[in-house]
Amino acid sequence: MQLSITGYSTALFSTWYFVEEFGLLFDAGDGLMASLMQKSRKVSHAFISHADRDHLTGLLQFNQLNARPGLPLIYYPANCGSFPALEDFSNRFDPHVAGTKWLPLVPGEEVWLRNDILVKAIKNGHVPSAEGIFKSCGYKLVQVRKKLKPEFIGLSGTELRQLTEQHGQDFINTEIRTTLLGYSGDTPV
Template identity: 55%
Template sequence: MKLTITGYSTALFATWYFIEELGLLFDAGDGVSAHLLQKSRKIKHIFISHPDRDHITGLLQIRQLNAREGGFPWVYYPKDAGSFPAMDNFMSKFDPHTQHNIWHPLNDTQDVPIKKGILVHSIRNEHIEAPKNSIKSLSFDVIEVKQKLKEQFKTLSPKELQTLRLQKGNDFITEEKKQSILSYSGDTPVQDFDRWKHSKILIHEATFLDNSINPPKGQKKNQHSTLEEVIEMVAASKVEQLILGHFSSRYSKQQIQQAVMSFAQKYALNIPIFCVFPGEVVKDILNTNSIV
């Protein structure tokens, strides 16, 4: 499936990624409506990773401009992040015509169908320090679901397959196959090298280039990824294309490019790597020039 991904992601200021073919928006930082313009009307589902302001301040304008019959755009959020019910309450009063928008709290490992054969799977992450049973920050996996012919029936003729289908039903000769076509980390430290092992396209944050700035765990500060650990993780996976964003604005474009090339060489990562540099909106990211 071809995916047209447009995004902006600068740590502390704003993050959002729009996947046009799926009517899907990951996070809703400031400026998303201003940059998408009429295309923002295509947004049907908004998945918010966590309630930091740089990931949610665009919701007010999206909702005001695009609220429509059916409660669209639907907003999905970590179930224990109390900011979202408060925002819904405020927006319903501030823009009364938007009060029919639907807000969905999400748990860990929850599947949300967004169109035929496509679902979004939620994954708890450790960006916000919280008890294990508390869901305050999420990553997301976009899964394509298809029915495939079972291996034992692949040598049968079309006529034989049709006979079996009529006698025992389609479910007897087919099985459900799931494929991760796009994954979005949200803000999170790298926790598990197998988390995105089979993702075709991974959008991952890389706030810091190294560990010299990232606060140690246990300091009550939200945790982020470093570029090196992301590259190392992806090198051990089957990810086919990598989109990096959420870089700190303390880094220049040249510093980021050099660091990406250096770490890719160090870990022998030879896949297309795209960057959303600080302060830049990138349209159709996968059709831009890759760093590697």
């Protein structure tokens, strides 16, 4: 699968990556909006890895220009207090952004972008925190496909339909997961 990725990253100054095919943004550093301009409208899901300022100073402008009912969806490490503070500030400073959803994630959690593509949060140690507290994470973009189990290859459509009706889809199919992209968020994880 070919992905169209626009991005920028220089440590301390700014990091952001836009994956056009899935309307996906990883981090939102400075210069994001000046670079993407109208294309930023295509971002439906923004995943922020941590609250270091070089990863989120473009977020307010991204949000205030693109907020509409139910969008964008902004995901962040669940125990990072900077994001609820930013949400509160954003809502007061730009009252028209009320449609934005701010959503905490814990490592291992999966967000489906469509029925065969998901983003999974991966624990990393970039922001030191106690066991069970999550202040930074990376993300994996994963393609999920269903493949017929080998023991059912050769059965007719009718036979397969009967088996599915009796036992469900998972009885005849096995799930194949392919990582399309990993975003490690300032770590080698």
